[in-house]
Amino acid sequence: xxxxxxxxxxxxxxxxxxxxxxxxxxxxxxxxxxxxxxxxxxxxxxxxxxxxxxxxxxxxxxxxxxxxxxxxxxxxxxxxxxxxxxxxxxxxxxxxxxxxxxxxxxxxxxxxxxxxxxxxxxxxxxxxxxxxxxxxxxxxxxxxxxxxxxxxxxxxxxxxxxxxxxxxxxxxxxxxxxxxxxxxxxxxxxxx
Amino acid sequence: xxxxxxxxxxxxxxxxxxxxxxxxxxxxxxxxxxxxxxxxxxxxxxxxxxxxxxxxxxxxxxxxxxxxxxxxxxxxxxxxxxxxxxxxxxxxxxxxxxxxxxxxxxxxxxxxxxxxxxxxxxxxxxxxxxxxxxxxxxxxxxxxxxxxxxxxxxxxxxxxxxxxxxxxxxxxxxxxxxxxxxxxxxxxxxxx
DNA sequence: CAGGTGGGTTGATATAGATCAAGAAAAGAC
DNA sequence: GTCTTTTCTTGATCTATATCAACCCACCTG
Numbered sequence: 380x381x382x383x384x385x386x387x388x389x390x391x392x393x394x395x396x397x398x399x400x401x402x403x404x405x406x407x408x409x410x411x412x413x414x415x416x417x418x419x420x421x422x423x424x425x426x427x428x429x430x431x432x433x434x435x436x437x438x439x440x441x442x443x444x445x446x447x448x449x450x451x452x453x454x455x456x457x458x459x460x461x462x463x464x465x466x467x468x469x470x471x472x473x474x475x476x477x478x479x480x481x482x483x484x485x486x487x488x489x490x491x492x493x494x495x496x497x498x499x500x501x502x503x504x505x506x507x508x509x510x511x512x513x514x515x516x517x518x519x520x521x522x523x524x525x526x527x528x529x530x531x532x533x534x535x536x537x538x539x540x541x542x543x544x545x546x547x548x549x550x551x552x553x554x555x556x557x558x559x560x561x562x563x564x565x566x567x568x569x570x571x
Numbered sequence: 572x573x574x575x576x577x578x579x580x581x582x583x584x585x586x587x588x589x590x591x592x593x594x595x596x597x598x599x600x601x602x603x604x605x606x607x608x609x610x611x612x613x614x615x616x617x618x619x620x621x622x623x624x625x626x627x628x629x630x631x632x633x634x635x636x637x638x639x640x641x642x643x644x645x646x647x648x649x650x651x652x653x654x655x656x657x658x659x660x661x662x663x664x665x666x667x668x669x670x671x672x673x674x675x676x677x678x679x680x681x682x683x684x685x686x687x688x689x690x691x692x693x694x695x696x697x698x699x700x701x702x703x704x705x706x707x708x709x710x711x712x713x714x715x716x717x718x719x720x721x722x723x724x725x726x727x728x729x730x731x732x733x734x735x736x737x738x739x740x741x742x743x744x745x746x747x748x749x750x751x752x753x754x755x756x757x758x759x760x761x762x763x
Numbered sequence: 764c765a766g767g768t769g770g771g772t773t774g775a776t777a778t779a780g781a782t783c784a785a786g787a788a789a790a791g792a793c
Numbered sequence: 794g795t796c797t798t799t800t801c802t803t804g805a806t807c808t809a810t811a812t813c814a815a816c817c818c819a820c821c822t823g
Contacts, residue, residue, distance in 0.1 A: 444718055464710045467703045473714075496699070500692045503699060507688070510702030511659045517709050518656045522665075525716070525749060526636050529810070549771065557717060562810060564772055721780065741801065754780060756802055768821080777812070782805105789800070 383411050383434040383485055390432065390457055394512070395505035405502060408491040412484050420460070420476035427465040427472050429486040433458050436482030437546050441554075442474035450555035453479075453543065460484070463513065479547050529558045533566045575603050575626040575677055582624065582649050586704070587697035597694060600683040604676050612652070612668035619657040619664050621678040625650050628674030629738050633746075634666035642747035645671075645735065652676070655705065671739050721750045725758045 381389075384406060391397065397405065409432070414420065420438060421427055431438075431454075438460045440451040451474055454460035465472035466489060487495075495502045527535065533556060536543065543552065553563040573581075576598060583589065589597065601624070606612065612630060613619055623630075623646075630652045632643040643666055646652035657664035658681060679687075687694045719727065725748060728735065735744060745755040 442714075449717075464707050467707060496696070500695060503692060503695045504688070507695060507699035507702055510699060510706055514702055514706050514709065515656050515659060517706065517713065521709065521713060521716075522634075524713075525641075559811060560771075561773085561812085565810095568772080751781060752801075753782085753803085757780095760802080764823100766822090768819105770817105770819085772815105772817075774815085775813085778808105778810090780808090780810105782807070784805085785803090787800100787802070790798085792797075793795090 383432075383483055384409070386434050386457065387432050387485055391505055394508040395501050397499075397501050397505075401499050401501055405495055405499070408495065409485045409487045412486060414478050414482045414484065416478055416481050418478050420478065421462055421472065423473060423475045424471050425465075426469055427462040428489050429461060430463075430466060430489070430492055431460040431484050431486045433460050434483040434485065436478060436480040436484075438476050438482060438484075439479050439547060439551060440474055440476050441551075448551075448554065450547075450551045452555070453547065459509070459513075461486075479551075524557060529556065529562055530566055530569075532556050532558075533563065534570075537570070575624075575675055576601070578626050578649065579624050579677055583697055586700040587693050589691075589693050589697075593691050593693055597687055597691070600687065601677045601679045604678060606670050606674045606676065608670055608673050610670050612670065613654055613664060615665060615667045616663050617657075618661055619654040620681050621653060622655075622658060622681070622684055623652040623676050623678045625652050626675040626677065628670060628672040628676075630668050630674060630676075631671050631739060631743060632666055632668050633743075640743075640746065642739075642743045644747070645739065651701070651705075653678075671743075716749060721748065721754055722758055722761075724748050724750075725755065726762075729762070 387409065388397075388402060388406070391405075411434075414436075416436075420431070421429075423443065433454045433456060435456060438454045440453070440460070440462070442449050442451060460476060462472035462474055462476065464470075469489075492506075496506055523532065523535070536552070536556060549563055549567075550560045553560040556563065579601065580589075580594060580598070583597075603626075606628075612623070613621075615635065625646045625648060627648060630646045632645070632652070632654070634641050634643060652668060654664035654666055654668065656662075661681075684698075688698055715724065715727070728744070728748060741755055741759075742752045745752040748755065
């Protein structure tokens with residue numbers, strides 16, 4: 380079983396190699412946390428002050444749109460999590476996060492991460508490539524939501540992340556796919 | 572009238588300050604170009620090899636979805652332009668760009684930009700912050716397309732970029748807003 | 764055990780926006 | 794200038810998905 384810091388280091392080093400000394404320094408600013416299922420990680424209206432690495436479990440990001448809970452995304456092992464737009468802009472976040480299972484994660488404070496960017500070029504590079512990776516993922520999702528019908532989006536999610544259907548409720552999946560729970564239910568019936 | 576290199580430098584330095592020597596070196600890798608209206612900047616199926624700075628005019632990005640031309644976005648003065656996902660991943664692009672007016676731009680090759688990232692921490696930082704900026708813009712657009720009706724999207728675009736309606740055809744705006752030209756026409760009528 | 768409480772299903776109806784079709788207007792082409 | 798092509802508009806349908814409403818089922822909780 381890989382430790383959380385090993386996982387974090389692997390994840391970082393797929394993008395930018397760090398010297399041992401750099402890693403040890405960087406590592407010292409990350410705090411590991413265990414959070415149980417159903418807890419709020421961040422709140423709407425607050426500036427996100429942490430960058431999270433998810434080592435185990437599932438975190439769900441969601442917003443409120445006229446009283447409705449709308450899922451924005453899910454993070455699993457190896458993913459980053461957090462209201463990243465708020466983290467970057469330092470504006471109040473209009474969405475938040477909750478754990479949908481017990482979760483092991485590590486986090487670093489905004490100020491500490493900025494210091495690390497100043498101090499090490501290798502970490503600055505990691506930051507650039509991390510942002511690029513997020514950007515690519517987001518542009519894929521944009522194409523996804525724009526070019527497919529509800530039915531196609533459902534089928535593609537079934538193909539690509541079947542495990543998700545075990546981990547989170549239908550309602551959350553429905554809002555993530557941009558449809559009502561009723562529609563999702565009917566689509567599932569159709570497939571069975 | 573600001574020169575293209577002055578514009579480029581300003582744009583870069585809103586994100587990261589460069590020393591004079593760094594700027595002079597960096598600048599030497601950018602090539603200014605004049606392109607006339609209606610030209611293809613990049614092609615579908617090719618790896619994007621340039622990063623573009625638009626100094627004057629409008630560039631439109633678009634994809635083909637079953638024979639239909641779908642606008643992805645528009646770049647004006649001070650924007651970056653290009654198939655950035657392909658530029659980053661080095662995979663064939665599934666969309667392309669054309670000029671919708673005469674355009675003044677400057678571009679830098681992928682390999683040269685990577686060298687600059689290696690060479691200067693300040694440019695690496697600019698790259699990180701540039702990606703962050705793109706990411707934030709993209710996450711706004713995602714919220715936009717997800718949370719508003721066709722009518723609301725139209726009204727918001729009218730508010731935020733009224734000039735666009737002078738610069739590009741209705742059909743292109745319609746596909747950008749994710750609706751048919753007929754629907755856009757009816758919405759315009761409604762507002763008048 | 765009875766009685767909640769919330770998620771999921773199913774059916775009936777409503778609606779935003781698409782599609783199809785045809786005319787009007789504007790922009791090029793020669 | 795006229796002819797042709799493309800863009801825009803308007804009207805008549807059609808359709809995917811939302812909405813509203815009832816019900817079922819699983820699970821808690823006392």
